[in-house]
Amino acid sequence: MQKEDCGRMAGFFPFWDKLTGEEQKTICRNAASAEYPKGAFIHRASEDCVGVLLVKEGQLRVYMQSEDGRDITLFRIDEGEACVLSASCFMQEITFEILIDAEKDSEVLVIPTAVIRRLSQENIYVENFIYKQAAERFSDVMWTMQQILFMSFDKRLAVFLVDEAAKTGEDTLTMTHDQIARYTGSAREVVSRMLKYFEKENLVELARGRVKLANKKKLQELARK
Amino acid sequence: MQKEDCGRMAGFFPFWDKLTGEEQKTICRNAASAEYPKGAFIHRASEDCVGVLLVKEGQLRVYMQSEDGRDITLFRIDEGEACVLSASCFMQEITFEILIDAEKDSEVLVIPTAVIRRLSQENIYVENFIYKQAAERFSDVMWTMQQILFMSFDKRLAVFLVDEAAKTGEDTLTMTHDQIARYTGSAREVVSRMLKYFEKENLVELARGRVKLANKKKLQELARK
Missing domain, CATH: 2.60.120.10 (Jelly Rolls)
Structure with missing residues (x-):
């Protein structure tokens, strides 16, 4: 070497x-x-x-x-x-x-x-x-498997993001992780980690208080699974 | 203390x-x-x-x-x-x-x-x-989750055991783990570990070259999932 x-x-x-x-x-x-x-x-x-x-x-x-x-x-x-x-x-x-x-x-x-x-x-x-x-x-x-395979939280979060984008007509949602947690009946920490996982998979882009749907097609697929 | x-x-x-x-x-x-x-x-x-x-x-x-x-x-x-x-x-x-x-x-x-x-x-x-x-x-x-949640191998093994018992009319199957692996398209090691998991859950009793269906009702439920 x-x-x-x-x-x-x-x-x-x-x-x-x-x-x-x-x-x-x-x-x-x-x-x-x-x-x-x-x-x-x-x-x-x-x-x-x-x-x-x-x-x-x-x-x-x-x-x-x-x-x-x-x-x-x-x-x-x-x-x-x-x-x-x-x-x-x-x-x-x-x-x-x-x-x-x-x-x-x-x-x-x-x-x-x-x-x-x-x-x-x-x-x-x-x-x-x-x-x-x-x-x-x-x-x-373990965390990822628990959320994805056991709780289907990836799917639930995708459903929420896609629905919210359709409702507002915007691809960028102005919401905190806290708010998303309340809407999806989950914990803020779980929402934050899953959003980060989505970001690494290039599904969303994150900024303070904002979630941009970067790949709506894939999110819709995930939501339909 | x-x-x-x-x-x-x-x-x-x-x-x-x-x-x-x-x-x-x-x-x-x-x-x-x-x-x-x-x-x-x-x-x-x-x-x-x-x-x-x-x-x-x-x-x-x-x-x-x-x-x-x-x-x-x-x-x-x-x-x-x-x-x-x-x-x-x-x-x-x-x-x-x-x-x-x-x-x-x-x-x-x-x-x-x-x-x-x-x-x-x-x-x-x-x-x-x-x-x-x-x-x-x-x-x-991880092994358990991968087999159960991702590969559904618990279900596939239960299906095989229940079908085999119905075919032979016996609740005790005379088969090696190797043979079961070939029938279920899996690896011997995977079969052995899942059978041990079943044994701990009181679904089967294991002896050399034999698998006894100890709780057929639960195995049938698992097979139908």
Whole structure:
């Protein structure tokens, strides 16, 4: 790997200064650079176990796919962030199927699973980073799944936005998240998170006290589901 | 708390011998004993944050509830196990809603959230235990949700079992998990885990190479959903 990549490791890994010099060298020596054009498929959990991915540039998308090919975005990994779930095969208990592709043209550093596995056995701070990250990502995912699959709140919110736009004749609604929560019988926090999820999916654009329907066609589809 | 309870802590907490004597005393001093009769409601994540639960006797059930009151069991906590998700409020990122009740008459030790929060800030092994447990539980949950809500595999398996029993006229099917996987177009591992899930829900009884339909009525209901 390039020397400058090694210099960036401390930014990706909060445990960097808890490693011995030898451990730091092991990571740097074994990190491989990879480039993925937008849309490229990177990883399927059941088939390989590529390792920890560090996003130098671009953005990755982590998602699940149902048998009929529908997919649901779980979260995105931005520039400067690490993804440990692509090395999840070494966490015994993690057995569900996730897929990863490149959301934008991306440059990624890959730390092979075997290297991370050995370090996490030797060094509690490495193990801690991995499980903490996994717990936080899972929690996000659980929230999304609960709202979308269990409560259909994505659909209910889409119905509300589409109806409101039809009523007012405007594609930009002047409403706070609080008001939307009251109308949809939900909590403000739930509304805010789902709107942010919609924004990442390019369905809406958010500004203070305003929601702009950026892709009314997709929102209408979602509302009809 | 009772002195004998303090002696049991090492069994619940793999990090016990990484604590200082003072830290051990803090946990023992602050642990409170509680008894819950079978069916008693213990915890709702959004309303309280009871702390880490240690099951001395009995069994707890962790579940989610949809708006129409349907609930889905996520996992169970058996005798000798600890549940950290009931202290999840101090993990910033954990915001979804879980509920806990007593599946059997249970005796539980409760370590208050404030105590665990302070210890996990002081001691990396405590923090590590919590996130590792959370990651493993979430992974289980993700698997269940993916199969049930996304793939409807619980329904498909129920359909297969009910049809097979009708065909053979027997309530005990002589089949390996491998064979069931081939018939249902699934993977053996997925079949085995879902059968275990069914067994915990008292829908089937499992023996080597055999599946007994223990509650045909409920399986038929599941198959019709």
